[in-house]
Amino acid sequence: MAAKTTVPEEDITCPQCTDIYCLPVLLKCGHNICRVCLFNYWEWKGLRECPVCGIVSDTGRPPINLALHNVAKEHKVLIMTSSQNKCCQHNEKLKIFCHNDGELICLICKISKEHKVHECSPVEEAAEQKKAEISASLESLQNKLKTLKNTKQKWEETKTYIKTQAYENETAIKEEFKKFHQFLREEENTRLKVLKLEEETKIQIMCKKLENISDQINTLSSTISDIEKALKAQDIQLLQDYKKTKKRLQCSIGEPEVIRDILINSAKHLGSLSFQIWKKMEDIVRCVPVVLDPNTAQFNLELSEELSCVQYSSKKLLPNNTERLINRVSVLGATGFTSGKHSWTVDVGQGKDWYIGVALDSIQRKNTIFLSPAEGFWVIGLSNGDSLWAQTTPRSKLPMKEKPNRITVELDYERGKVIFINAADSTKIHTFKDKFTEKVFPYFSPGLCEDKKKSSKLKICPQVVKVQVE
Template identity: 85%
Template sequence: MSTTNQDKCFLHNQKRNSFCHNDEVLVCLICQQSKEHKVHVCCPVEEAAEQKKTEISACLESLKKKLKVLMNTKEQWEEIKTYIQTQACETDTGIKEEFKKLHQFLKEEENTRLQALKQEEETKTQIMCKKLENIEEQINTLSSTISDIETALKAQDIQLLQDYKKTKKRLQCSIGEPEVIRDILINSAKHLGLLSFQIWKKMEDIVRCVPVVLDPNTAQFNLELSEELSCVQYSSKKLLPNNTERLINRVSVLGATGFTSGKHSWTVDVGQGKDWYIGVALDSIQRKNTIFLSPAEGFWVIGLSNGDSLWAQTTPRSKLPMKEKPNRITVELDYDRGKVIFINAADSTKIHTFKDKFTEKVFPYFSPGLCKDVQNASPLTICPQIIKVKVE
């Protein structure tokens, strides 16, 4: 390689054949022996270039991994954006079906609710468009940086080392991990849950009211929910986004409303299912990873196993006495006193009582269990309350 002006030291007009690691600059032999660099760590250009290539390559791999995370997140967000529109369409249909059961004088109420749904769809779609726009910008920026650094790595040693500071600065990527998006899906529970009850003042003779509404945004992929979100059963797998709220570690779904105080109760018709679990769970439960149903994991539930044995999911689990399988079980939550009581609704006898201390929001929990024959899957149904002038 011929010596150019760039290769020579501006102070001593000598070839710069060493690299000072302390100052990260090229130096000549005289510079290396000078007071300024004498105590510094220096090495030949070829050796330094090889070291810096290794250093830059390691950082570059980190950037590439970050780009892969961004690309995967973008793909997931694209799916969520598409599903928001699909979900909005399905919710729209559900609302319309509900209103078909009512008389024409409720049309104004129907239009009001559809408008609210449309506004939520537009708002959340706009949010996702903005977030996708932002992540696209991050991807473009990171892709451009990676491309420039890869180009810099292909340069000759002298050029690479001259540009090292600038290249190193570009490696200091300020793009963080993609944010976790919560509550971005259509709030179907708000639009569909208790819809009839909310207009009960006008139609109290024909409405049904359940104390707990299921949240479809938490339902595992194999669960089918009824239109009024009061019944759940095992079904064929559905193409749903793996959003933050969704439970995928067990075939289960949460209630739409959580509790942080007071007394609450609901009765569940457990049907003829051979494996099911009902009770309450904390908002902070593991929703994606493998977990055990126990208070230590944030679950206070009982369940039927193999169709013949009833268990309280304690640690270890406790087998409960059972003369005959209960058909309807009432779950009573006393948040302030830390109690979850399970009662056989047929004769009001207590099945089991959990005692604990709650420090965060607690949600109703339902798991209808697996079923090989999907057509004969038995549902868990939240029983309607008796409606009078007010709900008791």
């Protein structure tokens, strides 16, 4: 739009520099002079007199004429706006938007050779079209911002849980060490330092990741804020800034990364703890071939006895980290296998519902699945306390004279065999034959219980340890 003002230009022109006033000051005589012009004049003259009438001013600093300053400033803005809204080639109003070149043009430009065959629209119509285009892209950025904020919240919870988990591990370690404190104080302190170092390291990792995602959120928030501000601008201003605005819509921020293995490695700190100190204390030695991984345990599972025992219990407030199984009440062993022969014996006790065996590392951990080899499971289980099943496709009922109390699981990775043996009489219960191409982990599911509070335990039986010194 053209510049409009009710003040004659000569009334807002400095008598010294003959330009529009810039910070005009009011002299004692009533004349107004640009402050810079006045001080330069006084320095050149060597006398504090008015450049217009010559009246000498007092020794104080002349005040700024705010009213005149505001009028002059508004006049400059109107002149600049008027200049921006006109074609630089033809000095005509910019009423057309060229979609091919993405710029405003005048009516003369429209019929010129340069734009004659281009797709053009009136300013109002083009502005509406571009607003819709920008709004659609803005929605994508807003959804990405929402994802980042949700991820940040989860990471904040994970950071807090790491501290809690570290504290729980520390407490468990101290309880175990009470039995040997007289002899093993140095060993205890060493282990606590390792735990503390891991806690600090992983807290630092989460702090850096949280700082990074906060920066991404701030950057994206700033971008969205600027785009929203651009959408509120006048049509002319929006279209003039269209190229720059559209470029800012091209967000380079990717999806939040999936953080694996960030929780405290409880298996390292608590797994077979007494076995680790066995070299110094031979009176109490307990070693199990498989240690349970609490970072994979479903929310209702309780692990105990140096992570060798699991049972259903009350629900716990745990982070839904990548490794955790939430589709079934189950837990994996802390160590997986990619070769060799391995075996472990499980005391299934008097439980009425349970499953034991092995599972692939790539199993679905968050969605509902079937316990079958096709889904990455080679397990057997007891149902309703009276039926033993092999989870084949379809599942197969196994003969059972009496419920087994202890079952040995034998894994032969190279031969693709998972064998289940009744530990009481060494008779085979079932054998799976398949081909393994990735890491497999021991699998345990104690099932639910009648009162929904606690189930019968699944316990990994300790191995017989013999000490021989030569």
